[in-house]
Amino acid sequence: MGGGRSRAALVKRAHESIAKGSKSFTVASWLFDKQTRDRSHLLYAWCRRCDDIADGQDHGGTLKLDASSAEDRVRAIRILTHRALDGQPTADIAFDALGQVASECGLTREMADDVIDGFALDAEGWRPRTEGDLMRYCYHVAGAVGVMMAKVMGVPGDATETLDRACDLGLAFQLNNIARDISEDDAAGRCYIPEEWLAEYDIPPGELMKPAYRKQLVKIAQRLVRMAERHEAAARVGAAHLKFRQRWAVLAAANIYGAIGHEVVSQAELAWDHRVHTSAFDKLGHVAAAFKEAMAGSWEPQEMPEWTRGRLMVMARMAQPVADIPLTPLRDEDVRRKED
Secondary structure, X not given: OOOOOOHHHHHHHHHHHHHHHOHHHHHHHOOOOHHHHHHHHHHHHHHHHHHHHHHOEEOOEEOOOOOOOHHHHHHHHHHHHHHHHOOOOOOOHHHHHHHHHHHHHOOOHHHHHHHHHHHHHHHXXXXXXXXXXXXXXXXXXXXXXXXXXXXXXXXXXXXXXXXXXXXHHHHHHHHHHHHHOHHHHHHOOOOOOOHHHHHXXXXXXXOOOOHHHHHHHHHHHHHHHHHHHHHHHHHHHHHHHOXXXXXXXXXXXXXXXXXXXXXXXXXHHXXXXXXXXXXXXXXXXHHHHHHHHHHHOOOOOOOOOOOOHHHHHHHHHHOOOOOOOOOOOOOXXXXXXXXX
């Protein structure tokens, strides 16, 4: 595993990747113990690299990928991922990092494929028609990552309740991100707002960011953030099953990403004139609040989310292509009646 590279080299590059790619997750991850932190960074490096290849970027900048199509790039991601999980070198340090952390934590091909299926949806130019479609997408690109991260933290595969809550945290993160990035996604030709919602708020297709519809857009953002809050509340309960430093880090991340959604709502019609973010000072406040909650415990939510991991996994499996029917001839012994 690790493509023949030393673990120290993989971890070093993973640290560099997360420091460049996500200030919010960097802050939360440094609350982990060293082993969990290193493993979480190895996993992040793969997620970041997959995202960059899928979008033709390098941590947000231009990435030269010749004339490859989006479908070809996703196919390459899947091939490299499977190769890494099989313990083979990939010539790409981020995929070798996945092979390393997968061997240590029991990450499976099915877990990785669930994440890659989200990139495949983007490559197809897919857009959600219903709320269920939106949540299935959120499961692929974030909920499934939450499950992998729980495994990195040592959660056993049969701890279904804890894995469900880890998925909830990923869903909350993604819903907040979608609310924040509506303008950026629109500029890139993408829209993650369900078509049924747009019809409900009388927003014509392709006109989401026009000034005339800003008030309706604020209501949509509020709806996304309310959904995120329900999943976040459920995730906080699951954190109780983690070790203290892991629990502290998870709650800090929940606070930081939750604050992004709240800031979008508070800025209302001005929320998409610039990219909403939390300051370093605010992040420290969220870390301190998470410490107190990690010590005292989290409140049970009054209402659990409608969209559960089990339900979303069923939707994801049902959306996959129908498996080919085996063409191997069946043996006919004892089927035909023997002649006397």
